[in-house]
């Protein structure tokens with residue numbers, strides 16, 4: 001199957017149904033997805049819906065898919081109106097991760113995946129965060145022991161959170177740390193300028209600034225986060241051409257915004273985060289403005 005975002009569509013799923021039918025796959029059949037998050041999401045959604053659901057196995061080959069997308073059972077496709085608007089929860093029977101596949105992955109994609117590892121450290125595990133902070137250069141090297149260890153720990157964290165809350169009623173939402181602003185940046189820049197992990201890196205810094213304003217995030221979190229992201233050569237500054245009001249508007253259009261209210265994941269310290277409902281727009285404005293000032297430091 002072809003890879004890349006423009007194939008994460010119902011049209012590709014339709015072609016997969018046809019291929020599965022032609023191959024004589026019945027209810028006992030098994031789909032194996034080999035590729036990045038796009039292949040996993042599309043193949044998983046086809047498996048979730050073909051004959052009302054057949055088994056599938058994920059074999060993710062990007063860092064982002066290995067530490068995030070392949071785990072948790074979310075599958076789906078994009079519509080012209082927005083990303084991931086159609087989907088299903090369908091758990092893979094197994095996830096097969098071989099870090100050797102990362103040998104051929106372009107460095108920028110490796111860094112994008114590392115942003116999700118930083119996120120897992122911030123929300124659940126200060127030791128993972130310290131590993132990332134202290135071993136940045138070795139983490140960027142594919143095949144290093146540090147990267148392998150970070151992949152294992154990240155998978156444990158994502159699997160642990162998802163097992164506790166499979167259908168995203170509560171706890172699972174903490175996995176969205178950095179994603180509210182990150183998604184807004186991706187949408188406002190047409191999903192072209194930044195890779196997902198890059199937008200999340202910027203979004204995590206915004207979340208730290210907003211958390212400070214809300215009195216939830218202690219002042220030592222943001223400098224540590226910025227230091228870790230810079231060490232991984234990930235972007236940390238808000239794009240200068242996006243206004244605060246544009247960002248606020250796009251955040252409300254995010255499908256996870258609750259009935260016109262801002263719901264954010266904020267860090268209580270490095271290693272712990274919680275969902276804060278109904279954050280006042282003025283606090284968000286102040287946090288975003290503070291984030292903007294950091295670029296001038």
Ligand SMILES: NC(=O)c1ccc[n+]([C@@H]2O[C@H](COP(=O)([O-])OP(=O)(O)OC[C@H]3O[C@@H](n4cnc5c(N)ncnc54)[C@H](O)[C@@H]3O)[C@@H](O)[C@H]2O)c1
Nearest residue numbers: 003004005036037038061062064065068069074101104105
């Ligand atoms: N289901 C979930 O829970 C979940 C979570 C996070 C992200 N996602 C989805 O994942 C997608 C992004 O995934 P991604 O970052 O893996 O992008 P991707 O699937 O587009 O892969 C990135 C690029 O890397 C190439 N590639 C894949 N493996 C390679 C390898 N080993 N060597 C060289 N090139 C390789 C692909 O062909 C593609 O061009 C988004 O659509 C996002 O919505 C889903």
Ligand SMILES: [Zn+2]
Nearest residue numbers: 068116196200
């Ligand atoms: Zn993500």
